Amino acid sequence: MSEEAIKLGGKKKSTFMDKVKELLPEGGNLNLCLTCGACSSGCPATGLEGMDPRKFLRMAALGMDEEITTTPWVWMCSMCQRCIYVCPMKIDIPQLVYNARAAWPRETRPKGILGSCDMALRNDSCSAMGTSPDDFRFVVEDVLEEYREAQPEFADMEAPIDKQGAEFFLNQNSREPVTEPDEMVPLWKILHIAGVDWTYGSRGWGGENYCMFLADDDAWKHTTGISAEQADALGCKVFLNTE
Numbered sequence: 496m497s498e499e500a501i502k503l504g505g506k507k508k509s510t511f512m513d514k515v516k517e518l519l520p521e522g523g524n525l526n527l528c529l530t531c532g533a534c535s536s537g538c539p540a541t542g543l544e545g546m547d548p549r550k551f552l553r554m555a556a557l558g559m560d561e562e563i564t565t566t567p568w569v570w571m572c573s574m575c576q577r578c579i580y581v582c583p584m585k586i587d588i589p590q591l592v593y594n595a596r597a598a599w600p601r602e603t604r605p606k607g608i609l610g611s612c613d614m615a616l617r618n619d620s621c622s623a624m625g626t627s628p629d630d631f632r633f634v635v636e637d638v639l640e641e642y643r644e645a646q647p648e649f650a651d652m653e654a655p656i657d658k659q660g661a662e663f664f665l666n667q668n669s670r671e672p673v674t675e676p677d678e679m680v681p682l683w684k685i686l687h688i689a690g691v692d693w694t695y696g697s698r699g700w701g702g703e704n705y706c707m708f709l710a711d712d713d714a715w716k717h718t719t720g721i722s723a724e725q726a727d728a729l730g731c732k733v734f735l736n737t738e
């Protein structure tokens with residue numbers, strides 16, 4: 496992997512880095528980097544778009560705001576947080592990445608993530624596939640019936656939606672009800688055998704969080720808020736996040 500040298504165009508004041516520091520407890524430790532490189536060696540996005548997390552952090556510290564708020568590398572970061580885990584100073588690089596994403600005008604952000612977030616805003620399912628609550632209910636009931644009939648040992652298995660007072664609120668990857676409905680069943684079976692009292696919500700069952708990956712705070716708050724409201728309205732005690 497070849498790395499381009501960082502060219503300094505005179506001393507600049509980093510407004511971007513200062514702004515992110517203000518948002519984080521302890522400033523996210525953003526100015527404590529030892530340049531050890533541990534973050535970069537374990538990062539799945541290292542080398543993509545000529546960037547890695549250490550370089551990104553150094554450029555931010557050097558005040559290269561224009562460069563870090565326009566590099567497409569920020570969209571390569573998976574937000575896995577591995578860099579924080581290995582960093583001796585626990586520096587919060589993904590927060591820096593998140594805020595660099597937010598600096599992009601919304602319509603210029605990657606189409607796949609943007610489209611999935613917009614789909615999640617279409618109805619109260621918060622599904623990245625745009626599936627409505629009624630369609631979700633239809634698929635769940637249909638698949639459940641099929642398995643109850645085909646596998647007598649699961650004849651009394653349940654897959655409830657909006658069960659009042661259930662202990663666990665379960666969400667669901669949105670792709671499965673649409674493209675691979677059978678993939679929902681193994682988890683139902685595990686919960687059934689374990690005797691877990693659970694429910695989906697008709698609102699907020701979509702488990703992905705594309706609006707977070709898009710760095711759209713308002714949309715992220717909206718979709719997460721619907722899931723949380725529904726779990727509260729049903730009186731669930733534990734939110735089982737499958738994503």
Ligand code: SF4
Pocket residue numbers: 527528529530531532533534535548549552578581582583584585586
């Ligand atoms: S692991 Fe932490 S201290 Fe080491 S280079 Fe990366 S950010 Fe800096």
Ligand code: SF4
Pocket residue numbers: 534537538539540541548571572573574575576577578579588589592
């Ligand atoms: S959170 Fe982003 S920068 Fe950190 S290791 Fe994961 S992909 Fe790399």
